[in-house]
Amino acid sequence: MTDGDYGALRAAAALWAGASVLITDSRGRVLVQRVDYREEHLLPGGGIDRFESPAAAAGRELSEELGITMSLQRGLAVDWVPSTSRVPPAMRFPGELILVYDGGIWDAARIGEVRLPESEITGITFAEPAQLPLLMSPADARRTLAALRARVNGAGTVLLEDGLPLAPTLLDRVNAFTRPRTAHHWPWxxxxxxxxxxxxxxxxxxxxxxxxxxxxxxxxxxxxxxxxxxxxxxxxxxxxxxxxxxxxxxxxxxxxxxxxxxxxxxxxxxxxxxxxxxxxxxxxxxxxxxxxxxxxxxxxxxxxxxxxxxxxxxxxxxxxxxxxxxxxxxxxxxxxxxxxxxxxxxxxxxxxxxxxxxxxxxxxxxxxxxxxx
Incomplete structure (x- = not known):
């Protein structure tokens, strides 16, 4: 097989690539975006441009969508999204690899720096994790909750297939964060x-x-x-x-x-x-x-x-x-x-x-x- 033939073979099996960012506030609620092109909420993020690294793409999307500049150095999850996912047929969706980065815990000052673009992003919400399946598509909610559990566990990046971990941890097995967390806001x-x-x-x-x-x-x-x-x-x-x-x-x-x-x-x-x-x-x-x-x-x-x-x-x-x-x-x-x-x-x-x-x-x-x- 020539180099050209090998390259054509690999290109025929290519997947889309995307990057998103998990951000929480001091109460552990997850930042999700309201967008003008679909009903479901999304994490900040988007497609990876040609010749762009995943981390650079995630940082660029944060800047474009929220007006925040920051370096993203820690990966939480890599998810393989199958071609059978709910995508309009005209897109000829071949499947996608989505990398989820840890955007950290944002305090009130950082949240106050958010500046939304004129179009695409219509607002942000900090959502209790158990609300994510109601706000996001099922696949996006699974991926986001898996990334959140990976952050809590602190064991590095988890590998997912359609939002489900290949090696489930205890938090995955007990479906952590699918019930609203007990809220105690009393002073100590x-x-x-x-x-x-x-x-x-x-x-x-x-x-x-x-x-x-x-x-x-x-x-x-x-x-x-x-x-x-x-x-x-x-x-x-x-x-x-x-x-x-x-x-x-x-x-x-x-x-x-x-x-x-x-x-x-x-x-x-x-x-x-x-x-x-x-x-x-x-x-x-x-x-x-x-x-x-x-x-x-x-x-x-x-x-x-x-x-x-x-x-x-x-x-x-x-x-x-x-x-x-x-x-x-x-x-x-x-x-x-x-x-x-x-x-x-x-x-x-x-x-x-x-x-x-x-x-x-x-x-x-x-x-x-x-x-x-």
Whole structure:
């Protein structure tokens, strides 16, 4: 085969190539564009021009569509879009490779710099991830959610076929971000709740020896929660007792004596103000998985960095302050700061974190974050 014949053969099998950019705001909502040529919303991006690199194309599209200049250096996903996709026949669509780049987290100042062109882009929206299937085409929504999960996992670029990962991670298997994330926009307060304010919830940051924490995921939709729950009479008004009981019931987890990190004041319960306490402890054992006896719910038990846990919620600006308290207690316990890596499922039979059973100072319902004990 001559060089010319080989080139013609390859050209006959050529695909389109495109690049898009995943951008979120500080609450984890995804930037999507409204356009004047189709009903569905889109990520910023478009086709790659001849002789143009994918990263350069993504940067050019950001500049043309949003008026933002930035370098895009991290890939999140590469998706093969089959020729059978819903495209007008006149386009003779041969299939496409789309590269999704990480555009980062935009603060209010960066969002305020957005300048839309006179035509094509009619507006932007920051959408809760679970809303994407309602706003985008099915294929675009699958690709965007897969790229978002790849960003949370922090394990590099994922390979997709028609928006579906070739090697699904835990977040893919539980369909993370397909249910609206729990929204807690209460301010973070150190120390105990004020006298007379009832505690309606006690959640725990439960550390493994590697510095990651236990998070519970709904196997159907990836909805996340930290271990803990509502106080019951048997807890005798002690949030630490609530956490110990709930951790065992929900996750078969045994822990050291919990330490108070702080609380979230909730003024809008409909039954008067209350406090939602956040505590920390070390896992000493995680037993065999079983349904929560109170609800019948069986959770997927996983280990994640504190930052990954925050990504699974919509906590607003107070997330930073809570994470600061969490890492302060982690450092005091002598546990390492864990690097971001894929969220890991705990085996059905459980684990025994041997390093967590070392002797720790005994503490009751106290605080390590500046409040009164």
């Amino acid at each position: 307060q150190t120390g105990r709740p004020p006298a007379g304010i009832p505690v309606r919830q006690s959640w725990g940051w439960l550390f493994a020896p590697d510095g990651r924490v236990l998070v519970l995921l709904d196997p159907a939709n990836g909805a996340a929660c930290l271990p803990g729950g509502t106080p019951e009479p048997c807890d005798q008004g002690n949030p630490a007792a609530t956490l110990v009981r709930e951790a065992f019931e929900e996750a078969a987890a045994q822990i050291t004596a919990p330490v108070l990190l702080g609380h979230l004041p909730d003024e809008n319960t409909g039954h008067g103000p209350c406090a939602r306490v956040r505590m920390a402890a070390v896992l000493t054992r995680v037993g065999r998985s079983r349904p929560d006896p109170a609800t019948g719910q069986s959770y997927v038990r996983a280990l994640a960095t504190p930052e990954q846990v925050a990504d699974l919620f919509d906590w607003g600006d107070a997330a930073h302050d809570q994470l600061t308290a969490v890492h302060g207690e982690r450092a005091r316990l002598g546990l390492p700061r864990p690097p971001r890596r894929p969220i890991t499922e705990i085996p059905h039979d459980g684990i025994l974190p041997t390093d967590a059973t070392r002797t720790l100072p005994s503490r009751e319902y106290g605080t390590r974050s500046g409040g009164s004990a």
